[in-house]
Amino acid sequence: MAKLYTKCDEIPLCRFIEAYNGNLKALVISGMPSDKELQDAASSLMQEYASIIGNNNLSFEISRRNNLINSNIKLTLLDVGENLIEMKAYKDASDVLSYVGIKIGKDYSDNSIKKIFGLIESNRAYIKMRVEMAKRNEQQRLKTIQPKSIDFTRERMIVSTHFKMHIDPMKYTASEYGNVVKIMLDELKEIKNYGKRS
Incomplete structure (x- = not known):
């Protein structure tokens, strides 16, 4: 350890x-x-x-980085969940996707799976949008103030x-x-x- x-x-x-x-x-x-x-x-x-x-600026920077890391982890989990469903490993997919708030029931019909794929895609789009907004906000912040590294x-x-x-x-x-x-x-x-x- x-x-x-x-x-x-x-x-x-x-x-x-x-x-x-x-x-x-x-x-x-x-x-x-x-x-x-x-x-x-x-x-x-x-x-x-x-x-x-x-130092509040340092706390803000740490929080921003943590949010970015969490977003990337969620995107990875969505990708893994999607791949597991495609491999018909529904139980494993359910376990993985539960971490991002997506629940898979016992109904594995084409219609249910299609809905799950829709949820995965909407979650992915939302997270990517949040990441892009955060990046744009950061670029704006960097234009207005020069960041000071210690x-x-x-x-x-x-x-x-x-x-x-x-x-x-x-x-x-x-x-x-x-x-x-x-x-x-x-x-x-x-x-x-x-x-x-x-």
């Missing part, structure tokens, strides 16, 4: 940065996890980190300078680092608000 980093207070900052930048293998402590296990662990870590530093090296230098201390990514956990970033952001916000009151 695979063992993964799933909590920000366990994962070294250097490994978290690698995972954030797309190398999900950095989350592996031991074993051979599935892609789904890696995605779930990464999603959980990113959400936890976003909540630590109070430059952790630069950010770490800013935080180190602010607190006059060295932050070693091999020794700090993602949680410790996130909390230091949050403290710095809160201090800077307080200074800014104090300046407005003066």
Whole structure:
């Protein structure tokens, strides 16, 4: 059984940065996890980190990616269900399609099967439409604002300078680092608000 980093207070900052930048293998402590296990662990870590530093943009991005992954899984299940029906493996098709809310009764007449194919096709069209809308919305969002990926090296230098201390990514956990970033952001916000009151 695979063992993964799933909590920000366990994962070294250097490994978290690698995972954030797309190398999900950095989350592996031991074993051979599935892609789904890696995605779930990464999603959980990113959400936890976003909540630590109070970054809503990161939470939104994670949610968007999760929705896209879920849509792709549903499309795959619809394809598999359709193929199983064509092979007359109705029980297996029923099990698979139940995950996307399609129920197959005990009636396997041509008319019933035709209705099931219609449901599969309408579900597929709806999911594809939602994915296309999400992609268009994302393209619009990217035109209006430039997305900021975190430059952790630069950010770490800013935080180190602010607190006059060295932050070693091999020794700090993602949680410790996130909390230091949050403290710095809160201090800077307080200074800014104090300046407005003066």
